[in-house]
Amino acid sequence: MSERNQEYDFKWCPGCGDFGVKRALEMAINTFTEEFEIPRTSNVIVAGIGCSGNMVHLIDGEQPFGIHGIHGRSLPIAFGISSSRPDLNTIVVAGDGDFLSIGGEHIAPSAYRNPNITCIVMDNGVYGLTKGQSSPTSETGQITTSTPFGKLERKMNPLELYLTYGVSFIASHYSSKPKLLSDFILEAMKHKGMSIVHVQSPCTTYNDTYDILKGDRKKGIPGTAFIIDENHDPTDYDKAKALVAQEGVPLGLIYRKEPATINELQNKLIMDNPSKNVEDILSSYSI
Amino acid sequence: MSERNQEYDFKWCPGCGDFGVKRALEMAINTFTEEFEIPRTSNVIVAGIGCSGNMVHLIDGEQPFGIHGIHGRSLPIAFGISSSRPDLNTIVVAGDGDFLSIGGEHIAPSAYRNPNITCIVMDNGVYGLTKGQSSPTSETGQITTSTPFGKLERKMNPLELYLTYGVSFIASHYSSKPKLLSDFILEAMKHKGMSIVHVQSPCTTYNDTYDILKGDRKKGIPGTAFIIDENHDPTDYDKAKALVAQEGVPLGLIYRKEPATINELQNKLIMDNPSKNVEDILSSYSI
Amino acid sequence: MNQKIISNDFVIRFAGEGGQGLVTSADAAAKAASRSGYYCQTFSTFPSQIMGGPASSQVRISTTQVLSSGDFVDVLVVLNQYAFDNHIQDLNQENGVCIYNAQDCVPSGEGNYFGIDADKLAKESGNTRAANMVILGAVAKLIDFKLESIESFIKDRFSRGRPGDEEIIKSNIIALSSGAKVAEKSGFNVGSLAPSKPPKHDQIIISGNAALSLGATSAGLDSYYGYPISPATTILVWMEQNLVQKDKFVFQVSSEIEAINNVIGAGFSGKKAMTATAGPGLSLMSEGIGLAWMAEIPCVIVDVQRGGPATGLPTKSEQSDLFACMFPAHGDVRLPILAPGTVEECFIIGGLALNWAERYQGPVIIMSEFSLADRSENIKKPILSNVIDERRNSKSSDNGFKRYQSLGKNGELSAMPIPGNQAAYVANGSEHDEIGDTTHLPKHHIRLTERRFGKLSLLNDAHFEIENTSSEIVIMPWGSSKGVAREAYEKLISDNLNIGWIYSICLNPLPKEVLNELRLKKIVIVPELNYQGQWSSIMRMDGINAVSVTQYTGLPFKPSELAEKIREKIKQTMEV
Amino acid sequence: MNQKIISNDFVIRFAGEGGQGLVTSADAAAKAASRSGYYCQTFSTFPSQIMGGPASSQVRISTTQVLSSGDFVDVLVVLNQYAFDNHIQDLNQENGVCIYNAQDCVPSGEGNYFGIDADKLAKESGNTRAANMVILGAVAKLIDFKLESIESFIKDRFSRGRPGDEEIIKSNIIALSSGAKVAEKSGFNVGSLAPSKPPKHDQIIISGNAALSLGATSAGLDSYYGYPISPATTILVWMEQNLVQKDKFVFQVSSEIEAINNVIGAGFSGKKAMTATAGPGLSLMSEGIGLAWMAEIPCVIVDVQRGGPATGLPTKSEQSDLFACMFPAHGDVRLPILAPGTVEECFIIGGLALNWAERYQGPVIIMSEFSLADRSENIKKPILSNVIDERRNSKSSDNGFKRYQSLGKNGELSAMPIPGNQAAYVANGSEHDEIGDTTHLPKHHIRLTERRFGKLSLLNDAHFEIENTSSEIVIMPWGSSKGVAREAYEKLISDNLNIGWIYSICLNPLPKEVLNELRLKKIVIVPELNYQGQWSSIMRMDGINAVSVTQYTGLPFKPSELAEKIREKIKQTMEV
Numbered sequence A, B: 001m002s003e004r005n006q007e008y009d010f011k012w013c014p015g016c017g018d019f020g021v022k023r024a025l026e027m028a029i030n031t032f033t034e035e036f037e038i039p040r041t042s043n044v045i046v047a048g049i050g051c052s053g054n055m056v057h058l059i060d061g062e063q064p065f066g067i068h069g070i071h072g073r074s075l076p077i078a079f080g081i082s083s084s085r086p087d088l089n090t091i092v093v094a095g096d097g098d099f100l101s102i103g104g105e106h107i108a109p110s111a112y113r114n115p116n117i118t119c120i121v122m123d124n125g126v127y128g129l130t131k132g133q134s135s136p137t138s139e140t141g142q143i144t145t146s147t148p149f150g151k152l153e154r155k156m157n158p159l160e161l162y163l164t165y166g167v168s169f170i171a172s173h174y175s176s177k178p179k180l181l182s183d184f185i186l187e188a189m190k191h192k193g194m195s196i197v198h199v200q201s202p203c204t205t206y207n208d209t210y211d212i213l214k215g216d217r218k219k220g221i222p223g224t225a226f227i228i229d230e231n232h233d234p235t236d237y238d239k240a241k242a243l244v245a246q247e248g249v250p251l252g253l254i255y256r257k258e259p260a261t262i263n264e265l266q267n268k269l270i271m272d273n274p275s276k277n278v279e280d281i282l283s284s285y286s287i
Numbered sequence C, D: 001m002n003q004k005i006i007s008n009d010f011v012i013r014f015a016g017e018g019g020q021g022l023v024t025s026a027d028a029a030a031k032a033a034s035r036s037g038y039y040c041q042t043f044s045t046f047p048s049q050i051m052g053g054p055a056s057s058q059v060r061i062s063t064t065q066v067l068s069s070g071d072f073v074d075v076l077v078v079l080n081q082y083a084f085d086n087h088i089q090d091l092n093q094e095n096g097v098c099i100y101n102a103q104d105c106v107p108s109g110e111g112n113y114f115g116i117d118a119d120k121l122a123k124e125s126g127n128t129r130a131a132n133m134v135i136l137g138a139v140a141k142l143i144d145f146k147l148e149s150i151e152s153f154i155k156d157r158f159s160r161g162r163p164g165d166e167e168i169i170k171s172n173i174i175a176l177s178s179g180a181k182v183a184e185k186s187g188f189n190v191g192s193l194a195p196s197k198p199p200k201h202d203q204i205i206i207s208g209n210a211a212l213s214l215g216a217t218s219a220g221l222d223s224y225y226g227y228p229i230s231p232a233t234t235i236l237v238w239m240e241q242n243l244v245q246k247d248k249f250v251f252q253v254s255s256e257i258e259a260i261n262n263v264i265g266a267g268f269s270g271k272k273a274m275t276a277t278a279g280p281g282l283s284l285m286s287e288g289i290g291l292a293w294m295a296e297i298p299c300v301i302v303d304v305q306r307g308g309p310a311t312g313l314p315t316k317s318e319q320s321d322l323f324a325c326m327f328p329a330h331g332d333v334r335l336p337i338l339a340p341g342t343v344e345e346c347f348i349i350g351g352l353a354l355n356w357a358e359r360y361q362g363p364v365i366i367m368s369e370f371s372l373a374d375r376s377e378n379i380k381k382p383i384l385s386n387v388i389d390e391r392r393n394s395k396s397s398d399n400g401f402k403r404y405q406s407l408g409k410n411g412e413l414s415a416m417p418i419p420g421n422q423a424a425y426v427a428n429g430s431e432h433d434e435i436g437d438t439t440h441l442p443k444h445h446i447r448l449t450e451r452r453f454g455k456l457s458l459l460n461d462a463h464f465e466i467e468n469t470s471s472e473i474v475i476m477p478w479g480s481s482k483g484v485a486r487e488a489y490e491k492l493i494s495d496n497l498n499i500g501w502i503y504s505i506c507l508n509p510l511p512k513e514v515l516n517e518l519r520l521k522k523i524v525i526v527p528e529l530n531y532q533g534q535w536s537s538i539m540r541m542d543g544i545n546a547v548s549v550t551q552y553t554g555l556p557f558k559p560s561e562l563a564e565k566i567r568e569k570i571k572q573t574m575e576v
């Protein structure tokens, strides 16, 4: 519960992966704010609707600005902020349903523009807040409240999509190691352009994947999460493609390049063309 | 102008690529209808909004059924038809703006389900009907009415997206050779699952790319369109990826596989589970 | 205090945290009571979070049909301090008794309270999971409800043909009686529940959303597409479990925009199709609904209302989507709206809406509401053979069919051919001529606008109620406020107020009889859960002198409060 | 026939196919006439296809402010047979003359018609592209418009500092006079345009959409996001050309859903943000608009109306989006609406809407309409230094800011801090407390609902007109029907009808003075271009005795027809 609103607030279930993501995000914001000597209020968190989106109300310490909008629209809201105010550190926090299903349409067009936005996707393979329906990242065959006989359609591979769209910074991680995760979130914030940190953040109530991610040492079952080989070259697109085609959940930086952001491009355009003032425009209508 | 509505109808501009696509589609429908001995009214054309979508009113001869809906929603409308009536031949006709921009969100989820739908995308790299704004497939730097200083963001590669989404039949072609094009449309209709025939269909008014596609023999400038090597194996996903990564517009079948359709999967599920009748369901609420 | 009052009606509420089985307790009490011939209605309130957070669930048990969740609580069970502090003011001041969880709660002040250590007693019964039974036993004792009925309920419930069944049943019965003993020792009692008067007909116990789903299915629903959203998700879940039949199709799609366009496709293809959502999804469907109206495609959209606007109050009660449902899109549009007022009407409307969509060839909206959708009630068991499965007139003739002709002399509609059969046409969202080809000539736009509005008159067979036509003042609730308004109305009538009662499950088009009657009234008082007084506003548009009694708290009306507000409103308006 | 009538007012129409330069001809005539001190207004109609298809474009030239596109055509130029057949009935029966393209048209029957072979004459002038000038010359001659003014217009237009300029000017002037000669020879004349009475002030000639864009930009618009759609596309195109300035941002995004959420983000970030669309896009924005209302985020949405519903009539005139704009989303929402009635008001409202959004911290809707947005008119040149750039109160204080407090005693609004400054809060689409954290407790929902509606009263400085308060009957048009209603009103007044005039560019909230005056009236007659009579319906909701005179043809009213309909309506309603 937040300090600010004692009366009534949202709580994650015990063990929810989002707690770890919250700690990681807090650390990243702290470091970013200190390092760049910006006011803490220059951080803006744009939240989706879902258990995950409640993050925006739960940040400890001095508050960043926040906007808790509607389901699936965190990216276009963030684009409005970041394109109008490139000085702000614009951060999206959203769930897999929010970001990849109803909101999935916004990723590709954003990627083509490369706005300076950092997205943190909390993927639990399920719709948590509406009580356990299947999401694009649920497994095929998975039983959920909306797929009582098993999910029929193919599962999405979000990392592969991000790469194909041309997102300019892509990292993958899980919620169990907040400190490590925070390093990638920080890098993503520093990255000029669109960055996504895709986090496996298990839902203990409807899709508890902790064991699957980490495996069971005693039983000798390996986890699906694996640390990306330190020789991986994140500037190599083809290698990144190969990496995300592998089974399992890679932990680390998958891809990074630094094309111009949309604001940089638009600034150049303004420099290159005669700036119009309103008087001149008005005069062009004289009779 | 159609025979049916003398009074007032839509006309494409002289030379518009959509004329060729229309002829190709008519041939494919004719052959399909004859070959499978279905009534011609078992063909349903779902049209997007754009110059291209007007196709649905212009088919010559005995009419198929049609629905001319709203901008960007041809695929979900088609999904409603094809999932409810798998016996119909459901065909989408849409433009690049309609299918890839506002409607772009529907491609991936459809691909994961693999419904039995044939999509014909008329790509002219521009919004024709609204008079020449940029579209996802306009070139970066291109001057359009909405990008008077040149389009800033990256251009989309639709074929690569289709492949990444897992569309189970993908062909690419242009409008200049209706007979050839019609063969691929026919194949797409025969394909059980989601198929896309992506057609370069130039807009002579706002983005005349005929010369670019075909090149100029006299001047020795090669066209961007090239016939796919006959050794290309369309069942090889990696080869298909390599093909669509090439410069230029491939003509021919890029990829094909035959996973189960969503209706096949749902039928299996119904077979595998005790069918419920309403009486039984009602009784489960007895006190 | 020890003199037992005999009462027809008790409200029992369980309050604590989400995840503590509050709903299960209320449901169990409802089941047990309805098996004994009582009428029941449950009501729950919880935050929009998954676990924890202040929540409560109650059941009202009565010897007659339950109309609302009541004014006060007769037996309040609180599981923690917060629950005590926030619910104690609802306790009936006369005979109400509060049972508190002795481990987590210290009641402040004096009152009819007693503590119980349910966990401990459950352990002693040999079944740590039977704490709910301990409490149920105490509750039953307080209202003199026969323990035997609960015992037989326990026996049925746990006789699952498993080895441990016997033991579980035994321990639960022990737990039950140990709770009863604590209550007896406390010296408190709330009264005696009067003997039940069981109805002659068979009953079922069912929630509003399940009844709606069942009603639609029994009227031939073919295809369902939906996207999860509270409080409509349970319809999607119901369909995924039950609409698994040959030639049927059910699917969770990627958004509400997809869903509305899916049902349009399915409806066009000849099927009965439905989707259900809540406010945010309804707003997203706006464009699609306009298309269904314009291209004249049968489909049903269920809006299970919650608090608005935007994300609003996802788990609260409000009737504030009426403007959005009546005028859901740009252009000249006014949609047929059916709004059930009871769980039984949820069943009826589930089918009727589908039939109407077929009959008038267009979209129909059902407006349900959180508190109605979510509550359980025992209702008459529907006789399935009575349910009509009406299908569109699809009589095919030649190709190039005139699907969009003007209405016939008696309002008949030209047929809507089905793909695969003769008589192809284009269903068109642009203005069009008879065969569906685009034209924007004035004569066609005039003709087709009049066709679209004219055919609404075919929807004339919905249930309505008109009572006491002699009075100048009439109460006219809509949707989920029907029951509580009825209770308030009966109170006012018994106080000798000369007021009438009008109710229609169809808000558009209003039945002619209702409209005529309404226009004669000096004042039409509309109790509704929104700020703007949306239904009275729309009636004023239509020349009716309507005023609203509004409430916008996120909670349903309480019957006595509502009666007072109505009395007040009558005074005010008569003074002017 | 040869006796020349002197007239203050002529309508000249060019009819043919799309792509034949009809709009260019009408615009050239308008430009030339306004340079000579006349007032002009153009009006075009074309199909929603790119080339070809029946189209027409006209200009009305007058010695006083032009109010509408008029009743009849005085000079009709038809370029093909279809145009002749479909426009000839609009020709003024008294003095109207039709010029037909002798190559493509054989007029049926007798009448004031003469043919011209413009292509041939153009060729002879030495400039094959000067056919339009030939026709313009003929037209000018018919109304006795001085050729010299057109010649000076031609000189200005083609003096571009290029080598061929001289020659082009010469050939165009020859073409002009050759057309005039044909007209002279024909023996027809329409009359003599009375001498102009040029206004004292500077003028500009501009379309409604350009005026709106310019108004917004001069009031400090920072960010524009849009998606193409007729008839709003020209605003996007205008912005892409002109909002190219430091710290400004303009972008064509991927859909209207994106656009509305973009402006919400930009508005939240402290900028003045706007998007423009038409009906289908408005419907798609429904959910986002509800969010802006709920989270209280300044932004402006322009709806340039066209015919509805659904794709409807994309290039036709209708005022049928009022319900959709007033109640754009689920939940209790009622948006501020500004509806310009003239091109000048388009300019004013472009800025006012942005200022209002800042002042009341929420979304504002501008409702324009195809015929207003698309037409060109000469208006007084705005004085930019008079335009106000009002900004939100953003006074920051501490962190954990109470952004969503109740309104102050005088209706003041708590400040809306800007990111990067002190006083962070969460803008929340769920119901919330003062600092924006989610809560669904009744007290907060009550307080915030009242806040959201209460602050509308801050929007009280929009232009309105009240005339002739003594009459019981009043005409109250809205939006684009203002001018034609005014013309009808003046006709009726000159016929000695005792009627009043009320007009407000703001439809919600209605100015107090207007509301009070309206409530006193026996009948308020609303001319509006829709089927349902949407504005009169909403006024009836608010206790005003309003009735509509509707038209749903896809075309604007004609002044005389409208005057007759109003007269009819008065009769009917007075009889009842």
Ligand SMILES: Cc1ncc(C[n+]2csc(CCOP(=O)(O)OP(=O)(O)O)c2C)c(N)n1
Pocket: A048, A049, A050, A051, A052, A053, A070, A071, A094, A095, A096, A097, A098, A099, A122, A124, A126, A127, A128, A129, A130, A135, C227, C228, C229, C230, C256, C280, C281, C284, C311
């Ligand atoms: C337009 C709309 N549709 C549906 C909903 C209901 N809804 C709320 S959260 C949610 C999904 C949550 O899933 P996810 O985004 O994965 O977040 P999680 O709860 O798992 O963190 C849905 C469907 C909504 N609020 N708005």
Ligand SMILES: Cc1ncc(C[n+]2csc(CCOP(=O)(O)OP(=O)(O)O)c2C)c(N)n1
Pocket: B048, B049, B050, B051, B052, B053, B070, B071, B094, B095, B096, B097, B098, B099, B122, B124, B126, B127, B128, B129, B130, B135, D227, D228, D229, D230, D256, D280, D281, D284, D311
């Ligand atoms: C919701 C909505 N937004 C915008 C429009 C306007 N509109 C009509 S067609 C079109 C784009 C057409 O481009 P494309 O799909 O490429 O088709 P083309 O005309 O090029 O064949 C647009 C934006 C609309 N009808 N509906």
Ligand code: SF4
Pocket: A011, A012, A013, A015, A016, A017, A018, A051, A052, A124, A128, A129, A202, A203, A204, A205, A206, C050, C051
């Ligand atoms: S339901 Fe799942 S995602 Fe939501 S709070 Fe609980 S554990 Fe976390």
Ligand code: SF4
Pocket: B011, B012, B013, B015, B016, B017, B018, B051, B052, B124, B128, B129, B202, B203, B204, B205, B206, D050, D051
């Ligand atoms: S504008 Fe372009 S796409 Fe449209 S009809 Fe003309 S040529 Fe074809």
Ligand SMILES: [Mg+2]
Pocket: A050, A095, A096, A097, A122, A123, A124, A125, A126, A127, A128, A135
């Ligand atoms: Mg999730």
Ligand SMILES: [Mg+2]
Pocket: B050, B095, B096, B097, B122, B123, B124, B125, B126, B127, B128, B135
């Ligand atoms: Mg296109």
